[in-house]
Amino acid sequence: MTAELREIAGRLGDVPAYVYDLAALDAHAARVREAMRGTEVYYAVKANPDPAVLRTLAPHVDGFEVSSGGEFDHVSALFPGRRLAFGGPGKTAADLARRPYRFHVESPRELDLLTGDVLLRVNLRVASEGAALAMSGPFGMDPEMVAECRNRSGDFRIRGIHAHLASGLDAPALLGLAKTIADHALPGEEMCVGGGMAVDYTDPANVFDWETYGEGLRGLGRPVIRIEPGRAMTAYCGWYLTKVLDVKRVHGELFAVLTGGTHHLRTPVTKGHDQPFTVFGSAGQDEEITLVGQLCTPKDVFARRVRAALRPGDVVAFAMAGAYAYNISHHDFLMHPKPEFHYVSGMP
Numbered sequence: 001m002t003a004e005l006r007e008i009a010g011r012l013g014d015v016p017a018y019v020y021d022l023a024a025l026d027a028h029a030a031r032v033r034e035a036m037r038g039t040e041v042y043y044a045v046k047a048n049p050d051p052a053v054l055r056t057l058a059p060h061v062d063g064f065e066v067s068s069g070g071e072f073d074h075v076s077a078l079f080p081g082r083r084l085a086f087g088g089p090g091k092t093a094a095d096l097a098r099r100p101y102r103f104h105v106e107s108p109r110e111l112d113l114l115t116g117d118v119l120l121r122v123n124l125r126v127a128s129e130g131a132a133l134a135m136s137g138p139f140g141m142d143p144e145m146v147a148e149c150r151n152r153s154g155d156f157r158i159r160g161i162h163a164h165l166a167s168g169l170d171a172p173a174l175l176g177l178a179k180t181i182a183d184h185a186l187p188g189e190e191m192c193v194g195g196g197m198a199v200d201y202t203d204p205a206n207v208f209d210w211e212t213y214g215e216g217l218r219g220l221g222r223p224v225i226r227i228e229p230g231r232a233m234t235a236y237c238g239w240y241l242t243k244v245l246d247v248k249r250v251h252g253e254l255f256a257v258l259t260g261g262t263h264h265l266r267t268p269v270t271k272g273h274d275q276p277f278t279v280f281g282s283a284g285q286d287e288e289i290t291l292v293g294q295l296c297t298p299k300d301v302f303a304r305r306v307r308a309a310l311r312p313g314d315v316v317a318f319a320m321a322g323a324y325a326y327n328i329s330h331h332d333f334l335m336h337p338k339p340e341f342h343y344v345s346g347m348p
């Protein structure tokens, strides 16, 4: 990959580029599949719905988790007949008229309006210490509402329960949550324990312990357990390449101004981290420097006061840009050009 990345960096113009390493994604997904044997794996499409990414993942997953009618239609068109779990709050009548393998029901009212096989999404008040994001608030139903659903009858079959309680947790913490969720499933029911596997942006080598998680879930002894990983599946396969336009010191602080910006890669701003990166360019003395983009807002920052040697013309390749990256960014702000997309190591 490094050779291909270097080659693309070498011919990068003034338009930034996303590079997806599909061979790395394929190998990673195969590793996850093996570690999670005995557990169904559905990829959470909202992390990255790029068709080449989805095609690479397809052989390694049991299905896809979609969170909108748009995602449902996108994935259905790419993979007719594949199993889809349709979740997400605020489903419209048109959403509820679709026919996924499983609906994840958010309220008794939704249950009354739909037809098919459902999991009841339970919202539990749990202490998720260390979580990057706790999914509290309006998502799913409290145990009383779940009980209300179980007393209803209609054109649906309750197959089990679903929960996605927090994100950014390590394997032992997620296993603890899975045990709590299991208390809310009836014997023989399916349970989907969501996504949220930790991704460490400060250390790309510190990956989620899929082996421990897989072994722990198998140990729960449930007939059907499903997970819905998003970020931890695709974060590592994406790179965002941009070029240094200017380097200057303002009131004592050194800045590198890069092509593109957070309208292409919003991840570091939304998560509050420094995006890890590699520099292709002239070697020099490392200095403390802040990497910013072309937007007219002080929030357009990729990495703050990190150490690097940067000169105009160098290419900065931001790593870990394969999840919640391009697709959560505000592309139209300031009307800069859209990035190019490159798919390396074999397009499926």
Ligand SMILES: *Cc1c(COP(=O)(O)O)cnc(C)c1O
Residues within 6 Å of the ligand: 044, 046, 047, 065, 067, 087, 088, 164, 167, 168, 194, 195, 196, 197, 228, 229, 230, 231, 232
């Ligand atoms: C976003 C989401 C996921 C994926 O979460 P990650 O943190 O990306 O693994 C899974 N399930 C539901 C219901 C979600 O909303």
